[in-house]
Amino acid sequence: MAQTNSYRQSSNGVADESPNMLVYRKMEDVIAHMQDETNGIPVRTVKSFLSKIPSVFSGKIHFFIVTVKRLEALHLGTLMAAHGYFFPISDHVLTLKDDGTFYRFQTPYFWPSNCWEPENTDYAVYLCKRTMQNKARLELADYEAESLARLQRAFARKWEFIFMQAEAQAKVDKKRDKIERKILDSQERAFWDVHRPVPGCVNTTEADIKKSSRMKQPHKTRKSVYGLQNDIQSHSPAHTPAPEVKEPTEEEIRDQIQHWQAQLDRHRLKMSKVAESLLSYTGQYVEYDPFFTSPEPSNPWISDDITVWELETSKEPGQQRVKRWGFGINEVLKDPVGREQFLKFLESEFSSENLRFWLAVQEVKKRPIREVPTRVQEIWQEFLAPGAPSAINVDSKSYDKTTQNVKDPGRYAFEDAQEHIYKLMKSDSYSRFLRSTFYQELLQAKKKVNNCTYHCSNNPSRTG
Amino acid sequence: TCEYNYVLSCISCEPRVLSLQNILSLILFLLPASALTTGIYMIFSTKPEMATQEVQPNETLTNLKAESDTLKTKLEDERAKLHDVELHQVAEKVDGLGQFIMKTRRTLKGHGNKVLCMDWCKDKRRIVSSSQDGKVIVWDAFTTNKEHAVTMPCTWVMACAYAPSGCAVACGGLDNKCSVYPLSLDKNENLAAKKKSVAMHTNYLSACSFTNSDMQILTSSGDGTCALWDVESGQLLQSFHGHAADVLCLDLAPSETGNTFVSGGCDKKANVWDMRSGQCIQSFETHESDINSVRYYPSGDAFASGSDDATCRLYDLRADREVAIYSKESIIFGASSVDFSLSGRLLFGGYNDYTINVWDVLKGTRVSILFGHENRVSTLRLSPDGTAFCSGSWDHTLRIWA
Numbered sequence: 071m072a073q074t075n076s077y078r079q080s081s082n083g084v085a086d087e088s089p090n091m092l093v094y095r096k097m098e099d100v101i102a103h104m105q106d107e108t109n110g111i112p113v114r115t116v117k118s119f120l121s122k123i124p125s126v127f128s129g130k131i132h133f134f135i136v137t138v139k140r141l142e143a144l145h146l147g148t149l150m151a152a153h154g155y156f157f158p159i160s161d162h163v164l165t166l167k168d169d170g171t172f173y174r175f176q177t178p179y180f181w182p183s184n185c186w187e188p189e190n191t192d193y194a195v196y197l198c199k200r201t202m203q204n205k206a207r208l209e210l211a212d213y214e215a216e217s218l219a220r221l222q223r224a225f226a227r228k229w230e231f232i233f234m235q236a237e238a239q240a241k242v243d244k245k246r247d248k249i250e251r252k253i254l255d256s257q258e259r260a261f262w263d264v265h266r267p268v269p270g271c272v273n274t275t276e277a278d279i280k281k282s283s284r285m286k287q288p289h290k291t292r293k294s295v296y297g298l299q300n301d302i303q304s305h306s307p308a309h310t311p312a313p314e315v316k317e318p319t320e321e322e323i324r325d326q327i328q329h330w331q332a333q334l335d336r337h338r339l340k341m342s343k344v345a346e347s348l349l350s351y352t353g354q355y356v357e358y359d360p361f362f363t364s365p366e367p368s369n370p371w372i373s374d375d376i377t378v379w380e381l382e383t384s385k386e387p388g389q390q391r392v393k394r395w396g397f398g399i400n401e402v403l404k405d406p407v408g409r410e411q412f413l414k415f416l417e418s419e420f421s422s423e424n425l426r427f428w429l430a431v432q433e434v435k436k437r438p439i440r441e442v443p444t445r446v447q448e449i450w451q452e453f454l455a456p457g458a459p460s461a462i463n464v465d466s467k468s469y470d471k472t473t474q475n476v477k478d479p480g481r482y483a484f485e486d487a488q489e490h491i492y493k494l495m496k497s498d499s500y501s502r503f504l505r506s507t508f509y510q511e512l513l514q515a516k517k518k519v520n521n522c523t524y525h526c527s528n529n530p531s532r533t534g
Numbered sequence: 535t536c537e538y539n540y541v542l543s544c545i546s547c548e549p550r551v552l553s554l555q556n557i558l559s560l561i562l563f564l565l566p567a568s569a570l571t572t573g574i575y576m577i578f579s580t581k582p583e584m585a586t587q588e589v590q591p592n593e594t595l596t597n598l599k600a601e602s603d604t605l606k607t608k609l610e611d612e613r614a615k616l617h618d619v620e621l622h623q624v625a626e627k628v629d630g631l632g633q634f635i636m637k638t639r640r641t642l643k644g645h646g647n648k649v650l651c652m653d654w655c656k657d658k659r660r661i662v663s664s665s666q667d668g669k670v671i672v673w674d675a676f677t678t679n680k681e682h683a684v685t686m687p688c689t690w691v692m693a694c695a696y697a698p699s700g701c702a703v704a705c706g707g708l709d710n711k712c713s714v715y716p717l718s719l720d721k722n723e724n725l726a727a728k729k730k731s732v733a734m735h736t737n738y739l740s741a742c743s744f745t746n747s748d749m750q751i752l753t754s755s756g757d758g759t760c761a762l763w764d765v766e767s768g769q770l771l772q773s774f775h776g777h778a779a780d781v782l783c784l785d786l787a788p789s790e791t792g793n794t795f796v797s798g799g800c801d802k803k804a805n806v807w808d809m810r811s812g813q814c815i816q817s818f819e820t821h822e823s824d825i826n827s828v829r830y831y832p833s834g835d836a837f838a839s840g841s842d843d844a845t846c847r848l849y850d851l852r853a854d855r856e857v858a859i860y861s862k863e864s865i866i867f868g869a870s871s872v873d874f875s876l877s878g879r880l881l882f883g884g885y886n887d888y889t890i891n892v893w894d895v896l897k898g899t900r901v902s903i904l905f906g907h908e909n910r911v912s913t914l915r916l917s918p919d920g921t922a923f924c925s926g927s928w929d930h931t932l933r934i935w936a
Contacts, residue, residue: 089823089842089868093886096844096866142864142903149867149887272909276928279690279708280740280756280780281824281842284800323598329814330605336816339852340616344835345624348850348857349896351833352879353628359877360921360936361634370659370676371639371922371936379658382919403790432790436747438766481771482810492791 088284090277094153094183100146101155105175116172124249126159126172144168152274153182154264159256162211162268174253180261182275185291188265191232192295194221196262198236199243213269239296261295354397358390366390387411389515396513399492399500403428415508416499423460424491424499427453431484439481446479454487464490613855621848621857625896631879634892634902639922640678640934644671649926650707651741651913655696658919662703663932664691670705672717675924675934684715684725693741697748704732704751706739712753714765733763740782745809752795752809754781760797762809774807776814783827789834796837798825804839804849818849820856827871827914831895832878838895840869846883848895860893862900871913876920884911884925890935906933 087095104111116123147166151157156175157164166173180186197218200210210218225232243251267273318326357363365378366388381388387407395402395411402408409429416422427449434445453462454472464472468486475483503509647667654661659676668689672682688709695704697714706712712733715725733739737756744751745762750771754760760774760781779800787794793809804825806816823842830837836850836857844865848858860881867887874881880901881893888909892902909928916923922936 087823092823092842093844093867100866141905145887145889145905146864146866272929280692280738280782281800318599320595320598323595323602326602327598327605329817330602330609333609333816333854334605334612336854338613338616338854340618341621341853341855341857342619342624344850344853344857345619345621347852348621348831348833348836348878349625349628351835352877352896355832355877356879358920359875359879360919361636361875361880362877365919365921369921369936371934376676378921379919400790436745436749438749439764439769439771440767485810489791 089281091183094181097150097153097155098181098183100150101175113175122249123159123172123252125253126174128170128172140168149274152264152272154180154260154274157256157260157263162259162263163271164260164263164267174256174260176260177254177257180257182264186261186265186275186295187291187293188295189293190221191225191228193217193262193266194225194232195235195239195296196258197221198233199239202236202240203243211268217266235296358394387512389513392509392512392515395509396504399496402500402503411509411512412500412503415503415506418508419502421499423453423462424495426460427462427484428488428491428495431488434484435481442481443479446476446483449484450476462487462491463494613853616853617855621896622898625898628896630897631894631901636892636902636904636935638906638933639936640675642673642675642678642932642934643930644673644680645669645930645932647930648909648928649912649930649932650690650692651694651705652915652924652926652932653694653696653703654915654917654924655700656698656918657700658917658921660696660700661924661932662694662696662705663913663926664694664705664707665930666690670694670703670715672703673932675932682717682725684729686713690738693739693753695742695744695751697744698746699748702748704742704744706733706742706753708738710735710737710739710755710757712739712742712751712763714751730765730768732765732768733761734768735759735761737780740780741784743784743786745786752784752786754784754797756780758799760784760795760807772809772812774805774812774814776805776807776817777801777803782824785829785837787834788830788832792834796828796830798828798839798841800824802841804828804837806837806851816851816854818856820847821845823868826868829873832874832876838872838874838881840872840883842868842886844868844885846872846881846893848881858895858898860891860898860900862891865891870911871915871925873914873916873923875916875923882914882916882923884914884927886910888927888929890914890925904935907931 103109105113111127113125113127116126144166148164151164151166151173154164154176156173158167159172159174161171197210197214200214201218222229243255246254265275360369367373367377368375370376370378382391385407387405391405391407395405395408402412413422413425413429416425430449430453434442434449437445450472452458453460454464454469464487468490472484472487642661642663645663645665645667646669647665649663649665652661652663659674660672660681661675662670662672664670664686666689668686668691670684670686670691671680673680684705686705686707686709688707690708691705692707693705693712697703700717702714702716704712704714711731714730714732716728716730717725718728732751733742733753735753735755735757737758739753739755741754742751749765751763751765752760753763758775758777758779758781761770762772762774763769764771774797777797777799781797781799784795784797787796794806794815795809796804796806798804802819802821802823802825804818804821805814807813808815821839821841821843822845825839825841827840828837829839831848835852836848838846838848840846844867845859845861846869847856847860849855850857860883865885865887867885869883869885871884872881874895879895881895883891883893885891888905888907888911890904890907890911891900892904893899894901907925907927907929911925911927913926914923922934924932924934926932
């Protein structure tokens with residue numbers, strides 16, 4: 071857990087709930103609506119062959135309080151069942167089906183929001199107790215019998231104690247009213263179906279390890295269902311957790327103030343402008359989005375044909391790809407073939423030093439830190455030093471700053487110069503490129519790139 | 535009582551600048567109920583008598599806190615002033631989206647436990663995935679063949695990334711480190727032998743990403759920090775402090791020129807950072823629980839987040855605010871992972887209720903719900919050319935959807 075800088079400003083003053091609790095609360099809201107006296111689901115006693123089934127509701131649920139499509143409602147219902155909020159009365163597997171199956175609500179005592187972490191000793195007591203009852207419906211399932219056998223081996227030493235507990239529990243159960251017993255037995259079974267699920271079923275009590283440290287609330291976790299004391303004392307009942315949030319230091323608050331001030335000084339755009347920009351971007355790129363416009367000839371994942379990938383690796387850019395370079399300078403810089411073509415065009419005009427400088431600076435930032443000082447010197451010599459072979463023009467301010475930076479060269483030595491050059495390229499070289507015959511012909515797919523037979527006047531060496 | 539006191543000083547300092555929004559946020563701030571009635575009284579009276587009774591041991595601290603809160607409120611006001619329209623209103627003029635046919639096109643089986651993370655190779659077909667049992671697997675997702683496998687010395691490998699060259703992968707988790715494994719063409723070679731430890735944190739590694747080069751890695755950790763590392767030497771190039779709790783996710787801005795990235799954490803904040811200076815340049819705090827995933831909108835002007843509060847949100851950097859919320863009453867489980875389609879029109883969200891919801895980014899409506907996984911979806915990423923996206927799940931499998 072992060073201990074440094076734990077100035078946690080809770081934006082609405084409500085105590086931070088762990089992510090799991092958040093979901094439990096929402097499920098419990100749904101349960102509350104389902105159990106509502108007037109608008110909820112009718113729960114009733116159903117007459118069955120030779121007996122009555124108390125306190126059930128039918129799986130013919132078409133919607134919860136929230137109107138959703140059937141498939142979604144069933145999925146959400148299955149999840150709530152898997153978490154143990156209600157259960158099918160005659161199945162260990164916790165799902166919700168839209169048939170005549172009967173379900174029963176779980177008692178709030180067993181809700182997951184009570185932070186249950188039942189021990190294996192409790193499970194042993196439970197399974198043992200079940201074997202003591204002579205009802206066919208309470209017979210152990212195969213996986214339960216296997217678990218019992220395993221637990222007997224694991225707890226061999228204290229089995230007598232466990233057996234006694236089981237007996238005691240069984241006695242208490244016998245004293246209960248028959249109907250009440252039926253209900254409680256099923257609820258208890260459902261509880262164990264959540265915490266010891268049928269093999270192959272999802273264990274919904276599994277936690278994301280990144281969040282589990284926050285979910286452990288020692289004062290709240292309940293580990294024993296049958297009042298067993300474990301060898302290890304898991305918690306003290308009077309224990310209160312130390313407050314997680316440290317009081318912020320003066321320095322931290324001063325930093326915060328500086329931060330807010332900087333934020334206030336920022337220039338912001340109106341929502342309307344921003345919305346238009348988002349709309350126009352998606353509009354422009356929708357023809358490149360395979361989820362909207364099928365790639366030519368086909369989407370490899372759907373057709374199993376990889377032609378589209380083979381075309382992309384070839385040096386001949388398709389018309390659509392060339393068109394994209396015109397959307398903005400970033401597009402042509404991002405695409406390796408685009409960069410190549412842009413560079414070729416600039417070389418033909420003997421004005422490639424800007425782009426070459428920009429590319430070289432990008433390269434430096436990608437190199438291991440060990441290589442940086444040498445590379446910086448090389449770039450300086452090539453592009454900026456007095457008498458440089460590929461001299462570039464930067465404003466005097468950037469030039470001075472760069473001169474300083476080069477003395478103690480870091481990865482960002484040329485940052486100011488690079489920014490200046492980028493702006494220059496954007497307004498000058500890039501627009502020339504787009505207007506050039508070279509680019510226009512690529513766009514109209516009139517020639518093949520490989521042959522380099524573009525129409526540029528002063529370049530006799532490039533006929534081919 | 536501590537909180538109560540500095541709210542009071544806030545009121546007494548500037549009784550006149552209370553806009554409706556301020557009042558509402560102050561009311562919320564004064565819960566639980568016992569303080570509520572007194573709180574309301576305080577807002578509407580001009581001279582709060584009770585302020586003098588409780589003496590703060592440190593007056594400077596109280597005043598500073600008050601100043602900080604006033605600035606924060608002012609910032610919220612400034613942001614609100616430019617809120618002249620909602621995104622979905624402007625989007626009314628755009629055509630609605632029809633039905634999409636999105637199906638699982640490949641299922642990758644082979645992990646023995648929960649899949650926690652995955653990343654695509656630039657070649658558009660290979661992926662790397664990591665799992666709770668410590669295994670990191672490189673697949674050719676197109677053929678579903680496994681090409682490499684490494685067993686990490688720790689369980690819960692929560693982060694993995696493919697190098698831009700396609701020649702290495704990085705991964706880490708409960709070992710608090712990020713390690714790089716060069717991938718050799720010789721399938722028999724023991725990858726673990728060439729392992730290079732790059733990043734060292736003081737808590738679990740939650741995410742990692744190569745920058746546009748094999749030589750630098752950006753990491754985020756449960757220790758509340760992010761960091762940039764030089765792969766060759768293992769040197770820390772820059773660290774990023776500002777989150778008040780575990781950092782769970784990060785994403786690099788897609789710009790060719792920019793040096794920024796966004797991170798999300800358990801403190802419910804999404805922070806935008808300058809890689810060069812280490813400064814947090816923008817911060818957003820509107821989620822109600824942990825932010826599990828952040829991803830830039832393809833233009834780099836905005837980013838989306840997925841949270842345990844069951845919502846996904848869109849934040850625009852130019853408007854400096856949240857501009858859309860993607861939520862439904864029926865979605866109550868957290869979103870673990872989000873990504874955009876290539877044009878930014880669709881937002882794919884993997885959720886803890888085992889489903890993937892597809893959202894219309896502009897209109898704010900849900901376009902599709904995809905069933906298939908049998909346990910939580912933990913990771914989701916669009917392929918580099920946007921032809922498909924991959925989801926990884928606690929059900930031990932990965933699925934490719936198109």
